[in-house]
Amino acid sequence: xxxxxxxxxxxxxxxxxxxxxxxxxxxxxxxxxxxxxxxxxxxxxxxxxxxxxxxxxxxxxxxxxxxxxxxxxxxxxxxxxxxxxxxxxxxxxxxxxxxxxxxxxxxxxxxxxxxxxxxxxxxxxxxxxxxxxxxxxxxxxxxxxxxxxxxxxxxxxxxxxxxxxxxxxxxxxxxxxxxxxxxxxxxxxxxxxxxxxx
Amino acid sequence: xxxxxxxxxxxxxxxxxxxxxxxxxxxxxxxxxxxxxxxxxxxxxxxxxxxxxxxxxxxxxxxxxxxxxxxxxxxxxxxxxxxxxxxxxxxxxxxxxxxxxxxxxxxxxxxxxxxxxxxxxxxxxxxxxxxxxxxxxxxxxxxxxxxxxxxxxxxxxxxxxxxxxxxxxxxxxxxxxxxxxxxxxxxxxxxxxxxxxxxxxxxxxxxxxxxxxxxxxxxxxxxxxxxxxxxxxxxxxxxxxxxxxxxxxxxxxxxxxxxxxxxxxxxxxxxxxxxxxxxxxxxxxxxxxxxxxxxxxxxxxxxxxxxxxxxxxxxxxxxxxxxxxxxxxx
Numbered sequence: 001x002x003x004x005x006x007x008x009x010x011x012x013x014x015x016x017x018x019x020x021x022x023x024x025x026x027x028x029x030x031x032x033x034x035x036x037x038x039x040x041x042x043x044x045x046x047x048x049x050x051x052x053x054x055x056x057x058x059x060x061x062x063x064x065x066x067x068x069x070x071x072x073x074x075x076x077x078x079x080x081x082x083x084x085x086x087x088x089x090x091x092x093x094x095x096x097x098x099x100x101x102x103x104x105x106x107x108x109x110x111x112x113x114x115x116x117x118x119x120x121x122x123x124x125x126x127x128x129x130x131x132x133x134x135x136x137x138x139x140x141x142x143x144x145x146x147x148x149x150x151x152x153x154x155x156x157x158x159x160x161x162x163x164x165x166x167x168x169x170x171x172x173x174x175x176x177x178x179x180x181x182x183x184x185x186x187x188x189x190x191x192x193x194x195x196x197x198x
Numbered sequence: 199x200x201x202x203x204x205x206x207x208x209x210x211x212x213x214x215x216x217x218x219x220x221x222x223x224x225x226x227x228x229x230x231x232x233x234x235x236x237x238x239x240x241x242x243x244x245x246x247x248x249x250x251x252x253x254x255x256x257x258x259x260x261x262x263x264x265x266x267x268x269x270x271x272x273x274x275x276x277x278x279x280x281x282x283x284x285x286x287x288x289x290x291x292x293x294x295x296x297x298x299x300x301x302x303x304x305x306x307x308x309x310x311x312x313x314x315x316x317x318x319x320x321x322x323x324x325x326x327x328x329x330x331x332x333x334x335x336x337x338x339x340x341x342x343x344x345x346x347x348x349x350x351x352x353x354x355x356x357x358x359x360x361x362x363x364x365x366x367x368x369x370x371x372x373x374x375x376x377x378x379x380x381x382x383x384x385x386x387x388x389x390x391x392x393x394x395x396x397x398x399x400x401x402x403x404x405x406x407x408x409x410x411x412x413x414x415x416x417x418x419x420x421x422x423x424x425x426x427x428x429x430x431x432x433x434x435x436x437x438x439x440x441x442x443x444x445x446x447x448x449x450x451x452x453x454x455x456x457x458x459x460x461x462x463x464x465x466x467x468x469x470x471x472x473x474x475x476x477x478x479x480x481x482x483x484x485x486x487x488x489x490x491x492x493x494x495x496x497x498x499x500x501x502x503x504x505x506x507x508x509x510x511x512x513x514x515x516x517x518x519x520x521x522x523x524x525x526x527x528x
Contacts, residue, residue, distance in 0.1 A: 014498035
């Protein structure tokens with residue numbers, strides 16, 4: 001054990017001893033984040049953030065998933081609002097387990113597909129239906145797919161929060177932040193002149 | 199930033215006898231075919247337990263690893279270095295969040311993981327129990343500790359658990375900048391004034407042994423990893439990652455005119471392996487069990503952050519429109 005080196009930490013009078021167990025929800029519920037790198041590529045699932053509302057989730061998602069690299073849009077939805085099918089094996093289309101539905105009217109659902117294990121769920125389209133089960137049946141008939149789908153997530157579109165057109169300004173300065181890029185740290189010249197002097 | 203060593207509980211393979219043998223065979227066949235396991239798939243309890251342990255320790259390492267570097271942000275030489283280091287430390291904390299989320303998909307809440315960290319029940323990378331005395335120590339971490347973590351993370355991103363692999367792929371992309379930033383900072387010190395060069399050399403002397411320990415004890419002393427390798431939880435052995443790092447970075451350290459503090463360090467051309475003086479493994483065990491230079495300070499800083507943030511979390515929760523926790527999906 002050594003004395004604290006950072007004067008700012010010294011001034012804090014650090015907490016010691018056993019900390020009580022965190023209460024339930026101390027770390028807040030989770031929201032799933034979908035991100036579009038560039039138009040017109042599909043929105044893809046990136047991961048989750050912990051927040052208490054869609055607005056807070058969007059702010060955290062922007063910071064967590066789009067502070068590096070390019071981005072043209074973010075959608076968030078509470079994890080509890082997503083409906084998830086079973087995973088199937090690679091050759092089997094999960095839609096085989098659902099009957100097609102013809103009468104597709106009602107709430108709008110956003111549909112996300114996974115076509116290979118290990119990859120991310122990707123936005124596949126919207127359907128209207130009167131229940132989540134029927135939304136799967138409608139997606140089966142209405143959403144075109146070239147490969148078997150292993151897993152589907154769906155969420156009522158109204159339960160998502162999406163960045164608006166004018167929000168895109170938040171990413172305008174990202175390319176200027178070169179200090180976050182490997183390319184901005186060149187050492188070849190320095191090394192070369194160092195070696196020449198040796 | 200995570201190295202390796204001391205990751206797992208002793209693996210008791212007899213636990214597998216209670217598993218559904220048919221499911222277990224399908225699970226193992228899936229991994230054998232090179233397919234990933236997703237969060238909602240069936241998995242043996244032992245796989246779940248060891249993965250939670252590993253990913254959680256990795257997450258803690260990111261959060262605690264931000265401390266010895268973070269302390270140098272305000273004192274970094276020049277505005278550009280401050281910006282770079284601040285962005286790097288922010289990345290590390292972001293990696294912690296990604297990893298906590300990946301571990302959460304296996305059913306352990308973030309509350310429970312943080313409780314275990316701050317009360318000393320969970321480990322993190324041992325190297326962060328050493329102090330960053332000077333700016334050069336911070337540069338060593340940025341370049342060479344990150345380099346060690348990258349060797350490990352690139353390997354683990356080929357593992358079997360999909361949510362962890364996805365988090366690691368993202369992390370590895372971001373780490374490319376850390377590595378260049380660190381190398382740049384070390385290069386400027388090592389090729390700078392005599393005083394700067396001396397400062398860098400002294401940091402290298404301090405960090406060399408903890409760096410070798412970073413990859414974990416020699417393979418002959420951590421023999422319980424066979425099943426973890428078969429399940430692609432662990433991809434490279436401790437010695438493999440250590441050798442890879444030595445192979446990639448020793449020449450780059452020498453190129454800067456720095457002296458590595460080990461007279462026995464050499465590459466055996468016949469075996470293709472690096473030979474070196476073993477670091478003090480008894481000290482490693484002592485430090486990992488809590489008796490290092492900074493263990494208490496690191497945890498106390500986290501405890502203080504938890505305590506000081508408590509009212510904020512309580513306030514936002516009281517107005518929350520959503521108070522329903524469900525396990526994150528992927």
